[in-house]
Amino acid sequence: MNDKWQSLTFKLWLTIITAIILSVLFAYSLSQYYYKNLYVEKLKTDLVNEASLLGADYTGGEISDDFKEKVEWFNSKNESEVFVVNSPRELSACLPFEINYDTLISEEERQMLLDGRAVEKEGYEKRFGKNIVAAIIPLIDDEDRLEGIIYTYIPVDSITDLLKEFAAKWLLAILLFLIIAIFLTTKWLKKLVSPIKEIETAAHRVSEGDYDIQLQVKSHDEIGKLAQAFNDMANSIHLEEGRKKEFLENVAHELRTPLSYVKGYTHAILDGVVKNEEEERKYLQLISREALRLQRIVGDLMDLSKVDGDSFDSSKTPIAFAQFIEDVLSKYEPIIKAKQLNLAYELDPDPILYGDEGRMEQILHNIIDNAVQYTNPGGSIQIRLVQYNEECELSISDTGIGIPKADLPYIMNRFYRVNKARSRFDGGSGLGLSIVKKMVEWQQGRIEIQSKEKIGTKVKIWLPTIKEE
């Protein structure tokens, strides 16, 4: 129950209903205000004007019968009641004597009239037994005697009745309107809020591990967008979860193969299957190779995890990049020579990087390793370094076997291999390029790989440089 009062639906419902009720009240007060201030005030002004016009004909002295007749004639033709009163009794002339008589005008009104001011009245008048709006103007002679008054009034009972009737009908209409409004609002709010509830349910399911859930996006409003965003989020989690799973599978798979070798050959040696020392040595060499491989995979995985986790151990220093590349390449000379490859490089001496030497070396190693590995003897490797405004471009191209177009987009994914056969001999851990990508990005750079099958591959890296002081 408590939840119900705290729910968004209830709060919205309350807000809307309150707003409706307030609007209705406001409208009612406004109509009352207009009646009072516009209608009644206008009526009073009109009556005063009318009486004043008639009063203008009064010429002073005792009020003549002729004048009274004129006013009577006017009264017979006029909508409002108009009459002349000259009885001192009615004009409260006997005050301050306490005459037991309800005079037409009160003491205050008499005083106002004596001062030459018109009197406006509104309300129930006992004399006429009805609600009236009235105006009284004084007829004062030259010697300031209040000889009489012109009293004019309009009964407003009919209007008041009309207003009452109107108010009753209005109240009924409002009641009906409120009921309909409450009904529609409730329905509409339910409809409006139901997607939120669906999202809530879906979120619970996602938290329980059900990532397949997809919400139906019914609208294009904020809630619709929320549902869409939720779907995207669920998809992402799903995808990430898949990747993680795949990654773990890959890791297990990658580790299992060399481990099986190690295990197999070790058993062979221990079981005495080995025939001679030469064979034993060959086995031990194989075990050593697989152990190295395991070491490399584990090392790569650790690097990857560090880059992922932002706990990358680094010590950044300024690096003269051209020199740095040359130093790395010098290590490759024997291998390149052995594989009969041509190496050509053109290095701009300008670029100075601010980076971690170990990581930079790893980047270069991983790329050059691939180039050397996948280029057939007689092929060539070209390295080029150019300084642009605030960055340098390093491109390493080979005339190797290239990467099929279909594989190109995924080449930097973890454990992705072009050669699905996963030959232990032609491939590394399958993590090399993903590590390169991570490390380049970590150094605020970017990487692009262009390749054509059987023609060659070109890896381009852009890295920010620092200006020489």
Add this chain to the structure above:
Amino acid sequence: MKWGINLLLAVLLLTGCNGSHTYTKINKDEAFLATVNIKDTSLTFIDENYHPFADWDIAEPFTGALLLADKDTMLLYGKEMENVQVYSLSAGKRIRSWKTGKGIVNMQLLHDGKSIAAVNQSDHSIYFLNDQGEKQDVVKVGRSPLTVLQGGKANRLYVINFGDTKCTVINLTSKKVDFEFPIHSSSTGTLLREEKDEIWIGGHGDGDRVEEDLYIYSASTGQLKKKLKAPTMPIKFLESGEGIYVLSHGTSSLYKLNEQYEEVERKVVGVNPFEMASFKKDVVVAGYDSDEIYVMDAKTIDVKQTVKVGEGPFQLLLRE
């Protein structure tokens, strides 16, 4: 704290000042005509040359004043006042208060110069007070008594009951009701002519009827002797060597009659006048709505002069 005490002292001081408010002093030997202005509860004092020379603005709802025999002590009374306030004109301040209770609408000094007849409308009676304000006798009369008039000859007090249809006649010796006689309702204004055995009574008229006549009754029997046309609402009479004056407030008319009850002069004077008096051989009328007094020649009843006074002059007080 200190500030609070200072404030308290200031308030006490101010209240003290208020209690002993001093007005313009009126010399004992100065003749005057004063108007009791009930709209702004003030008194306007006018000298023999019709120059207003003092204005007493009194913070009490008084409706009438009475000058005692010493010609210096003035009583102020009002229906809503709990006390009759006693002022000394020469001192220019209040000197005493007489506890009478609410309801006093009229006070009259009797011929002995010591007794005062106070008309009390709250219990429909006449209080007889001595000159110290002590109640000597109370006589019950008709509903809402208003006007009283003393007859010297038979030592009687005629009480016109405004809210009743009878006049109560009190024997001043025995302080008992001598007799009553029927009169028209809403009566006010009287003139006693004992030598002619006449008591003239005017009025406003009852209900929506506006009184057009004045009535002359027998002072000894109460028999209606005559009716005279005096439109409309005759409420004040005055007799002098020149004749009899009748003031009708409904039409603001002043009539002058001769001994044969014939109208010899007629003038419209004042604006809703209620009060008339004879001062220095002139006839003075107070216009309630115009806040003015009108000084008229007693013979021709032509207005010689008007004097602006306080708001709502309702009664005239004379010292000659």
